Amino acid sequence: MYTKINKMMKIQPAGGWPKYHSYYLKKKTSNIHQRNYIYMKHQYTKRQSSQKMVAAVTGKFFQDVKLPQQKTQDDGVLFPAVLSPNHNTDPTAVELHDFEEAIRAQKVWLESLLQKTGAILFRGFPVASPSDFDQVVKAFSYVEFPYFGGIAPRTKVVGRVYTANESPPHMGIPFHHEMSYAPDFPTKVFFYCDEEPGKGGETPIVLSHIIYEKMKEKHPEFVAQLEKHGLSYTDVINDEDDPSSFTGRNWKSKFNTDDKSIAEERAAKLGLKLEWIGNAVKLTSTPLPAIRFDKESRRKTWFNTIAVTYSDPAGKTFSSAGGKTVQIGNGDPVPDHAVEDYFKIVEEECVTIPWKKGDILLINNLMVLHGRRPLLKPPRRVLASLCK
Known part of the structure; x- marks a missing residue:
């Protein structure tokens, strides 16, 4: 610039x-x-x-774009917000450095927009590689969230950038808040489209407070139990990654050690009860909040991983995440009909925007649930970065 x-x-x-x-x-x-x-x-x-010029350029750098998939909320706010380079700016003349400078100069405004809308899709900016994506994430100056205790198989690509999920791309991933099954979790999640999908493979998103309100209206007693007792998750993890599951991360990667005694210490810090079953380990969490109150938006949110871990009494798992179960914190089972209605509600309320090469999606993890649609036509490569 x-x-x-x-x-x-x-x-x-x-x-x-x-x-x-x-x-x-x-x-x-x-x-x-x-x-x-x-x-x-x-x-x-x-x-x-130069300072005046920079201020002038960054002040007009972003423009709102409307896409047919966006939804208008009750307060008139479009979800998600979509930003592109200003129409008065020649997009071909915009460089990565310009984008970074604009983020730094307009960070307060961007954070305000994120809090207002829950998610921002940046489209049309010169982000051509994982390294470029890493630079954009760094421009926001958020504290990096180490992926410690997570269940998704991921590999570091560069800097603060990781693969989003290495499970078979034809598998869908249910809606969830990132690491809502853990006592500590990221507050912001970045996604980057490195390879545009041929067909399918979208990352649908939905506002969590809407899900809470709809579920409370339809199942008030169940929601009251969740608010009072929370949820307890049980997981059986092997010593090798399970490539067939989107929650198939092995315990050595999860705890960043191959020493069982160290794994036990780290499990305890995460509030997990650990039981060894040969080379595998059974982990049971202490009850965790399933409904959270977002202080910024002053709203209650459906903050849990019930869709990823639920299985009915017959053993059928809605998410194909074998070995994982969930129950209400007081030991009661999760009612089947409530979960079935939950799946219907998130599908009705979600927004699904097809990825384009170079897209960056920033979501407020306290406000928004996300998932993954099955890939119908390769290729697809979506990367992620987690922040506090």
Whole structure:
């Protein structure tokens, strides 16, 4: 951006200043102090002009875009927000550095928009690689959330960027809040489309407070139990990744150790009761909140992983996440009909926008549930980054 600004201002960039040299000659001065004064005065003027130029550019950098898949909420707010480079800006002239600078300059506004809408889709920006995505995430200056205690198989790609989920892409992933099954979880999740899907493979999202309100209206007693007792999750994890499951991360990766005694210590810190079954381990969580109160939005949210871990009495698992079960914190079973209605509600209320190469989706993990549609036509590569 600064190179562009210099060109626009007709100021030669760093790397030699013949313009100043000619100016000094015209002034016919050999006094070193006078030359330094002239130079510093010009630098100050240039710096002030550059700052004004940067402010002007970033102030108009983003524009709202409307997509047919967006939904209008009761308060008139579109979900999600969709931002692209301003229509007065030539998109081909926008560089990654411009995008980063605009994020830094407009971070307060972007955070306000995220809190208002729950999710922001950035489309049409020059993000061409995982490294570019990493730079964009860093521009927000959020604290990185280490993926410790997670159940999804993931691999680090670069910097703060990981694969989103390495399970077979033809499998769908139910709606969930990231790591809502753990006492500590990220508050923001970034997704990046590195390879645009041929067909399918979308990342649907839905506002969690709407799910809470709909479920409370339809199943008030069940929701009251969730608010009072929470949910307890049970999981059986092997010592090797299970590539057939989107929750198939092995216990060595989960606890970042292959030492069973260390794994036991780390499980205890996560509030997990651990029981060894050969080389596998059975983990049972203490009851965790299933409904949370978001202080910023002043709303209650459906903050749990019930869709990922639920199985009916016959052993049928809605999510194909074998070995995982859930029950109400007081030991009561989760009612089948309530979960069936939950699945219907999230499908009715969700927004599904097809990915485009270079898209970045930022979601407020306290407000929004996300999932994955089955990939119908390859390729597809979506990466992720978690933040506090």
